[in-house]
Amino acid sequence: SYELTQPPSVSVSPGQTARITCSGDALPKQYAYWYQQKPGQAPVLVIYKDSERPSGIPERFSGSSSGTTVTLTISGVQAEDEADYYCQSADSSGTFPAVFGGGTQLTVL
Amino acid sequence: QLQLQESGSGLVKPSQTLSLTCAVSGGSISSGGYSWSWIRQPPGKGLEWIGYIYHSGSTYYNPSLKSRVTISVDRSKNQFSLKLSSVTAADTAVYYCARASHSYGDNAFDIWGQGTMVTVSS
Numbered sequence: 714s715y716e717l718t719q720p721p722s723v724s725v726s727p728g729q730t731a732r733i734t735c736s737g738d739a740l741p742k743q744y745a746y747w748y749q750q751k752p753g754q755a756p757v758l759v760i761y762k763d764s765e766r767p768s769g770i771p772e773r774f775s776g777s778s779s780g781t782t783v784t785l786t787i788s789g790v791q792a793e794d795e796a797d798y799y800c801q802s803a804d805s806s807g808t809f810p811a812v813f814g815g816g817t818q819l820t821v822l
Numbered sequence: 823q824l825q826l827q828e829s830g831s832g833l834v835k836p837s838q839t840l841s842l843t844c845a846v847s848g849g850s851i852s853s854g855g856y857s858w859s860w861i862r863q864p865p866g867k868g869l870e871w872i873g874y875i876y877h878s879g880s881t882y883y884n885p886s887l888k889s890r891v892t893i894s895v896d897r898s899k900n901q902f903s904l905k906l907s908s909v910t911a912a913d914t915a916v917y918y919c920a921r922a923s924h925s926y927g928d929n930a931f932d933i934w935g936q937g938t939m940v941t942v943s944s
Contacts, residue, residue: 714885714886744927744928744930746926746927746929746930746931748869748931755918755934755935755936755937756869756918756931756934757934758926758930758931758932761926761927761930761932762926762927762930765926767926767932799868799869801869801929801930801931803928803929808885809884809885810871810874810882810928810929811859811871811874811884811929812871813868813869813870813871814868815868816868816869
């Protein structure tokens with residue numbers, strides 16, 4: 714199987730910058746995607762192809778990639794950003810075309 | 823605006839087959855450039871991709887579930903379905919249907935249904 718590793722939790726104060734990492738061996742070769750999930754709701758795509766932002770997603774959400782780690786950055790965090798965040802990618806062989814990280818709970822203090 | 827809506831049995835007995843349907847509205851399931859997936863989330867846990875079907879009808883399943891999963895499409899009803907056989911308590915989860923738009927990348931899930939809870943219990 715293929716695994717993507719995320720920290721279980723990240724905490725920031727309002728207005729600060731939150732960074733959530735996701736590590737996986739195939740990330741240099743495969744795009745990463747990020748989803749935001751609030752309690753009782755379906756996930757929402759916030760970043761695609763490592764660093765692109767779908768229409769309607771605030772500019773404070775950005776993504777970056779370096780080697781085997783991708784990072785979701787939320788600048789000027791707001792209370793409404795408190796949620797679980799999941800990365801998603803694929804393994805290099807195509808055996809696992811869609812794999813999710815374990816999720817990171819973002820707490821806004 | 824395309825919308826997805828899951829439906830099906832919320833309670834399934836162990837060893838039986840879980841069956842769910844995802845109705846697509848506001849667009850055609852036969853449109854090119856998209857695939858249609860099932861994803862699940864056990865209570866308090868993370869997301870697990872189950873499998874997808876392309877507009878062409880070809881399918882691809884998570885290897886860990888492949889022996890028990892069937893995804894099919896009914897173009898006349900503009901919907902796709904999931905069957906998961908020989909269920910156990912470990913299959914208890916919220917089941918989501920989702921669309922992947924290839925304009926966002928190979929498997930970027932840009933539209934999701936609201937999810938439906940399925941409990942496996944006798």
